[in-house]
Amino acid sequence: GNSVTQMEGPVTLSEEAFLTINCTYTATGYPSLFWYVQYPGEGLQLLLKATKADDKGSNKGFEATYRKETTSFHLEKGSVQVSDSAVYFCALSVGAGNMLTFGGGTRLMVKP
Amino acid sequence: KAGVTQTPRYLIKTRGQQVTLSCSPISGHRSVSWYQQTPGQGLQFLFEYFSETQRNKGNFPGRFSGRQFSNSRSEMNVSTLELGDSALYLCASSPHEGARTEAFFGQGTRLTVV
Numbered sequence: 001g002n003s004v005t006q007m008e009g010p011v012t013l014s015e016e017a018f019l020t021i022n023c024t025y026t027a028t029g030y031p032s033l034f035w036y037v038q039y040p041g042e043g044l045q046l047l048l049k050a051t052k053a054d055d056k057g058s059n060k061g062f063e064a065t066y067r068k069e070t071t072s073f074h075l076e077k078g079s080v081q082v083s084d085s086a087v088y089f090c091a092l093s094v095g096a097g098n099m100l101t102f103g104g105g106t107r108l109m110v111k112p
Numbered sequence: 113k114a115g116v117t118q119t120p121r122y123l124i125k126t127r128g129q130q131v132t133l134s135c136s137p138i139s140g141h142r143s144v145s146w147y148q149q150t151p152g153q154g155l156q157f158l159f160e161y162f163s164e165t166q167r168n169k170g171n172f173p174g175r176f177s178g179r180q181f182s183n184s185r186s187e188m189n190v191s192t193l194e195l196g197d198s199a200l201y202l203c204a205s206s207p208h209e210g211a212r213t214e215a216f217f218g219q220g221t222r223l224t225v226v
Contacts, residue, residue, distance in 0.1 A: 034214070036217075041219075042219055043116070043202055043217035043218050043219045043220050044202065044204075044215075044217040045217070046214045046215070046216070049214055089155065096167065096168075097143070097160050097162070097167045097168045098143050098145055098160060098204075098206040098213055098215055099145065099157050099160055099168045099170075100145070100147075100155075100157065100204075100215060101157070102147075102154060102155040102156075103154075104154045105154060105155070
């Protein structure tokens with residue numbers, strides 16, 4: 001079956017620190033990969049996506065590269081802000097339709 | 113453009129009752145999916161509808177059902193509620209038939225079963 005594994009949180013960083021959240025996947029087929037972010041009391045917002053190997057998704061300073069050889073899609077940001085504090089979900093979609101399989105989520109806390 | 117709208121935002125029900133949750137997708141979006149979010153199980157896919165037809169279904173008991181109307185609005189129903197059904201239920205819409213397109217989520221309905 002399909003699955004997504006994310007690093008456990010919480011991840012606590014100081015403002016302007018470098019962020020990496022690891023994500024690896026298992027999929028039957030050739031998935032599209034996504035990062036979603038959830039702020040307290042909110043639904044999920046798409047942060048970035050990649051649809052084929054070696055694609056790099058980027059948005060708001062966040063980046064992730066689709067690595068087929070390592071089945072990974074790690075999220076990175078060079079300098080985090082307090083406003084980046086949220087829960088981050090890695091997800092994949094494969095096959096017909098728009099069904100998403102999510103990782104367990106990683107809570108990020110950024111301290112001033 | 114208005115986002116995905118879910119109603120109600122909060123709901124408290126008693127064990128054994130049934131509940132109906134509503135989702136209005138972004139205008140023009142024809143695919144609607146539902147997810148259950150709990151602290152223990154995380155985000156789990158319930159079902160997806162496209163053009164009033166169920167296209168995908170997750171691994172949930174038959175107490176969970178859904179439907180989609182001709183205007184793309186969707187409802188999900190949970191019958192014979194159990195305490196474990198307490199969760200945040202999220203609806204997402206996607207713009208077209210194509211697979212694996214990005215999903216736009218509503219704020220969710222927080223269901224508490226007592």
